[in-house]
Amino acid sequence: MNRRDFMHLGALAGGTLVAGRALGEGLADAPPPDPARVLPGTGGQVAVHTPNGSTLPWRIVDGVKVGHLVAMPVQHTFTAGLEAEVWGYNGQCHGPTIEAVEGDRVRLYVTNRLPEPTTVHWHGVILPNGMDGVAGLNQRAIPPGETFCYEFPLVKPGTFMYHPHADEMTQMALGLVGMFIIHPRRPTGPRVQRDFALMTHEWKLQPGARRPDPGAMSDFNLLTFNARAYPGTEPLVVRRGDRVRLRFGNLSAMDHHPIHLHGHAFELTATDGGDVPRGARYPETTVLVPVGATRVVEFIADMPGDWAMHCHMTHHVMTQMGHDGPVLIGADPARIDPRVQAVVPGYMTMGHDGMGAMGEMAMPFPENSQPMRASPGPFGPIDMGGMFTLLKVRDAGTEGDAWYRHPNGTVAERADPARLEADGVDPDVAFPKA
Amino acid sequence: MSTLRLALAATLLTACGAPSLRPELDAVNPPIARRGLPPLPAAPDPAASALLAEPLTPEAAARVALLRHGALAAEVAELAALRPDRQVAWPDPHLEAGLSKALSGDEAPDVEIAVEYPIGRAALLQMRRSAARQAQAAARWRVADAALATAQRARVALLHSQAAEARLAVQIEGLKGVQAAYAVALELRRVGNTTALALARERAAVAEARLAVAQAEAQALSAREAVHRALGLAGAATTWRAAPLAGVPAAEPGTDDREGQAVRHSLALQALDAQAQAEADRAGAAEAGGWLDDLAVGVRTERREGTWELGAMVGLALPLFDGGRGEGAQAEARGAGLRLRAEAAAVDVRSAFRDARDRLLSARRQALHLRDAVIPAREAVLAESLRACNAMQISVFQLLAAQRDLTAARGADVDARLAMGLAQATLHHLLMGGAPMEGAALPAAPQAPAAAADDGGHG
Ligand SMILES: [Cu+2]
Numbered sequence: 001m002n003r004r005d006f007m008h009l010g011a012l013a014g015g016t017l018v019a020g021r022a023l024g025e026g027l028a029d030a031p032p033p034d035p036a037r038v039l040p041g042t043g044g045q046v047a048v049h050t051p052n053g054s055t056l057p058w059r060i061v062d063g064v065k066v067g068h069l070v071a072m073p074v075q076h077t078f079t080a081g082l083e084a085e086v087w088g089y090n091g092q093c094h095g096p097t098i099e100a101v102e103g104d105r106v107r108l109y110v111t112n113r114l115p116e117p118t119t120v121h122w123h124g125v126i127l128p129n130g131m132d133g134v135a136g137l138n139q140r141a142i143p144p145g146e147t148f149c150y151e152f153p154l155v156k157p158g159t160f161m162y163h164p165h166a167d168e169m170t171q172m173a174l175g176l177v178g179m180f181i182i183h184p185r186r187p188t189g190p191r192v193q194r195d196f197a198l199m200t201h202e203w204k205l206q207p208g209a210r211r212p213d214p215g216a217m218s219d220f221n222l223l224t225f226n227a228r229a230y231p232g233t234e235p236l237v238v239r240r241g242d243r244v245r246l247r248f249g250n251l252s253a254m255d256h257h258p259i260h261l262h263g264h265a266f267e268l269t270a271t272d273g274g275d276v277p278r279g280a281r282y283p284e285t286t287v288l289v290p291v292g293a294t295r296v297v298e299f300i301a302d303m304p305g306d307w308a309m310h311c312h313m314t315h316h317v318m319t320q321m322g323h324d325g326p327v328l329i330g331a332d333p334a335r336i337d338p339r340v341q342a343v344v345p346g347y348m349t350m351g352h353d354g355m356g357a358m359g360e361m362a363m364p365f366p367e368n369s370q371p372m373r374a375s376p377g378p379f380g381p382i383d384m385g386g387m388f389t390l391l392k393v394r395d396a397g398t399e400g401d402a403w404y405r406h407p408n409g410t411v412a413e414r415a416d417p418a419r420l421e422a423d424g425v426d427p428d429v430a431f432p433k434a
Numbered sequence: 435m436s437t438l439r440l441a442l443a444a445t446l447l448t449a450c451g452a453p454s455l456r457p458e459l460d461a462v463n464p465p466i467a468r469r470g471l472p473p474l475p476a477a478p479d480p481a482a483s484a485l486l487a488e489p490l491t492p493e494a495a496a497r498v499a500l501l502r503h504g505a506l507a508a509e510v511a512e513l514a515a516l517r518p519d520r521q522v523a524w525p526d527p528h529l530e531a532g533l534s535k536a537l538s539g540d541e542a543p544d545v546e547i548a549v550e551y552p553i554g555r556a557a558l559l560q561m562r563r564s565a566a567r568q569a570q571a572a573a574r575w576r577v578a579d580a581a582l583a584t585a586q587r588a589r590v591a592l593l594h595s596q597a598a599e600a601r602l603a604v605q606i607e608g609l610k611g612v613q614a615a616y617a618v619a620l621e622l623r624r625v626g627n628t629t630a631l632a633l634a635r636e637r638a639a640v641a642e643a644r645l646a647v648a649q650a651e652a653q654a655l656s657a658r659e660a661v662h663r664a665l666g667l668a669g670a671a672t673t674w675r676a677a678p679l680a681g682v683p684a685a686e687p688g689t690d691d692r693e694g695q696a697v698r699h700s701l702a703l704q705a706l707d708a709q710a711q712a713e714a715d716r717a718g719a720a721e722a723g724g725w726l727d728d729l730a731v732g733v734r735t736e737r738r739e740g741t742w743e744l745g746a747m748v749g750l751a752l753p754l755f756d757g758g759r760g761e762g763a764q765a766e767a768r769g770a771g772l773r774l775r776a777e778a779a780a781v782d783v784r785s786a787f788r789d790a791r792d793r794l795l796s797a798r799r800q801a802l803h804l805r806d807a808v809i810p811a812r813e814a815v816l817a818e819s820l821r822a823c824n825a826m827q828i829s830v831f832q833l834l835a836a837q838r839d840l841t842a843a844r845g846a847d848v849d850a851r852l853a854m855g856l857a858q859a860t861l862h863h864l865l866m867g868g869a870p871m872e873g874a875a876l877p878a879a880p881q882a883p884a885a886a887a888d889d890g891g892h893g
Contacts, residue, residue, distance in 0.1 A: 206827070207827055208818075208822075321826065322825060322827035322828070324828060325823075325828065325830070326618075326622055326628055326831070327622070327627040327628070328622070328627065329625075330625035331621050331622055331624075331625050332621060332625075335617060335620075335624075336830075339613060339614040340614045340617070340618065340830060343607065343611045343614055343837045344614075344820060344833060344837050347823070347833065348824070350824070363824045364821050364824060365821050366825055366827070371826060372825075372826065
């Protein structure tokens with residue numbers, strides 16, 4: 001990469017950073033079309049796009065790619081109305097995606113602006129033992145205020161990650177993680193037109209609090225793609241017919257995430273261990289992304305529409321859901337509310353008809369919280385949050401539309417009574433055990 | 435006969451009853467009026483009814499008691515017995531007449547007439563009246579003191595009644611809270627969402643809260659009856675309403691040393707002084723009485739064998755053995771006892787003053803802390819609990835537990851305001867010259883608000 005390439009990348013990375021921030025504030029509006037940028041010298045491979053994130057800029061010094069990571073406290077917005085004090089790199093959470101090419105030599109400076117020692121472990125990257133970043137084992141930890149230098153050649157392509165290996169529980173729980181993509185020098189297989197990196201993560205952030213609890217072990221209540229909870233997640237916009245690669249990484253504390261994509265089937269093409277042999281691939285609609293692993297899937301986005309993509313653990317698409325209350329489904333609020341309101345005016349029973357309508361209720365909530373809040377969709381509120389995003393498969397010229405425009409007659413609607421009758425369907429059909 | 439007697443008695447009462455107490459009232463009322471209280475009336479005062487028509491405050495209760503209390507009126511009536519002229523009167527002359535005739539013979543009967551007057555007792559009259567006046571003054575001070583005590587008992591009774599009503603309201607609020615939790619549990623049980631155990635727990639809490647309300651009701655009724663006794667109320671006069679228990683006064687009570695004022699104003703000490711003076715006067719009179727008590731002069735005329743004779747006599751006792759010395763020594767002993775009592779009473783007044791002042795300062799700080807810190811904090815907990823409940827972060831049972839904590843704080847607030855009111859009334863009473871009242875000013879044991887100890891968890 002020459003100087004011009006570097007300038008180009010650096011400027012673009014900065015631009016992406018700003019765009020990612022701005023996008024995250026809003027709803028799930030489709031961003032303007034962003035034709036995938038081709039990485040020079042890689043046989044036409046497109047650069048990875050990190051929704052809501054950015055790519056680490058390189059400075060080329062004597063043929064070495066020089067990057068700088070600053071571990072530091074960061075003020076972060078998970079979604080509008082939900083902010084937190086977290087830890088990140090270079091002023092953002094998670095850290096910028098490191099993107100390089102097989103055969104590069106990288107020199108990564110790590111400055112520690114945290115209140116405690118840290119290191120960086122380059123998860124899955126093949127490198128000399130002394131560069132592996134485990135505090136105490138491979139190096140001494142980087143004290144606060146100091147800058148350490150890691151330098152190694154990138155000998156093996158793949159989808160990797162980076163994270164601290166000092167006070168791992170705390171530092172990763174507070175958001176200090178990032179993706180590390182090494183493109184092969186000579187790609188094999190079909191080219192992809194779009195390449196996305198998504199880190200899954202889990203947090204415990206009490207409604208009303210501003211700092212995630214790094215000690216949480218089981219009661220996580222905030223699940224994110226690239227540290228954003230829906231509707232704060234930037235949608236993945238692709239053009240119909242694109243071959244799309246999704247690279248998932250998971251550095252959650254405790255949970256594997258089965259990520260499910262609607263409208264398409266994909267194949268698992270690689271893990272952080274390497275490529276899955278072509279003959280071993282099989283179609284799937286859900287890929288389990290284990291803790292401490294990456295999973296790469298590819299598919300052809302041939303079904304136009306706005307498709308949900310989310311963790312299929314249902315609690316992972318609820319933001320700040322409480323789990324300590326009694327079951328209220330089936331209860332009659334008329335038998336409860338007057339009694340409770342007599343001593344606590346303003347009380348209202350919720351969840352008696354299910355939780356779906358919870359998100360639309362206008363009632364006072366703890367400050368800085370988005371408990372089970374719904375967001376507007378084209379047909380009504382979308383009551384999922386958390387680890388949820390949208391794959392927008394669009395024809396040329398419609399990438400900028402906020403919502404997919406459905407061809408006539410392709411949206412489920414109230415059944416026509418004549419049609420019901422003709423089809424012999426009786427909505428009032430009785431069942432013995434009802 | 436008996437009818438006649440009754441009629442006569444009635445006539446006498448009508449004629450001499452009320453007007454005859456004027457000197458007593460004129461003597462007793464000035465010190466009472468100087469202390470900001472209404473003068474004791476000669477007859478039941480309609481002003482009391484006007485006071486009773488408004489929500490009753492402790493100070494209004496004190497006034498009503500002075501205007502109405504039968505026992506106080508009785509003490510005034512009994513004062514009339516102590517008028518010096520009724521205690522010590524001019525001695526009456528002694529007349530002696532005799533007639534004697536020999537059983538045989540025709541001589542005219544002998545006649546003997548003697549008039550004797552105890553001039554010694556007459557000479558002692560002023561000394562003895564002086565002693566009686568001092569005793570009367572002591573009794574008047576005691577009645578004035580009794581009036582202050584009556585007023586203070588009225589204040590204390592009303593404060594307890596106000597607090598009892600406030601506590602009852604708190605208990606009812608507590609009951610509503612556990613009833614709400616029970617209603618939730620009942621409904622959840624009905625639709626299969628909770629266990630029999632959880633429902634039983636809520637039901638038990640309601641049952642206990644009902645008991646607490648019943649106890650608070652009984653205490654409120656009892657406290658109301660105590661007001662009737664303290665104010666002398668009966669019949670139609672028992673329909674009064676109590677004003678709400680007062681809040682914290684804006685001004686910090688003075689911490690300056692006003693023990694001296696309490697001692698100077700003390701009516702009980704004035705009574706003891708007067709009584710001691712009465713005993714000194716009695717001792718003096720007794721000493722003089724040794725010589726004078728039996729001093730009498732008289733004239734005597736006598737016809738004996740037809741001839742009138744006139745003679746004079748003087749008689750006196752020689753104070754060799756008694757000489758009134760025993761009586762004098764008794765009076766002196768009583769006087770010495772009274773002076774010691776006065777010293778002890780002054781110590782009591784000073785200590786009671788300091789105690790009331792300290793309790794007022796402490797109770798006021800506690801009441802302020804409850805008003806400005808504890809209750810707002812509990813209200814904030816409830817408000818945030820409602821938000822957290824809306825966000826489904828806590829259960830409605832936890833929300834109701836927060837409400838019960840607020841109710842418990844309000845119960846503690848009632849106790850603190852009662853303690854403050856009692857200490858304030860006591861301090862006022864002492865500064866006005868009232869006597870320390872054993873136990874009267876001690877706050878009642880705080881009541882445990884309904885279900886305050888409940889952990890609020892949902893089983
Ligand atoms: Cu998940």
